[in-house]
Amino acid sequence: MKKTLMIVALAIAALAGSAFAGAGDKVLVCHEGSLISVGLSALHAHIAHGDTPYICE
């Protein structure tokens, strides 16, 4: 459960960070072990299948 909370916090940070950076609507997400750039509209879908924003563990 704690990991889920961390992921949600990271997602919020990713959204906020992207907004402040003005870097368009792309954020990095760890998808199947690789960092990829995805649109904010796709971010929640990646998190839903277990990806983590910005970091690959």
Ligand SMILES: [Zn+2]
């Ligand atoms: Zn994914």
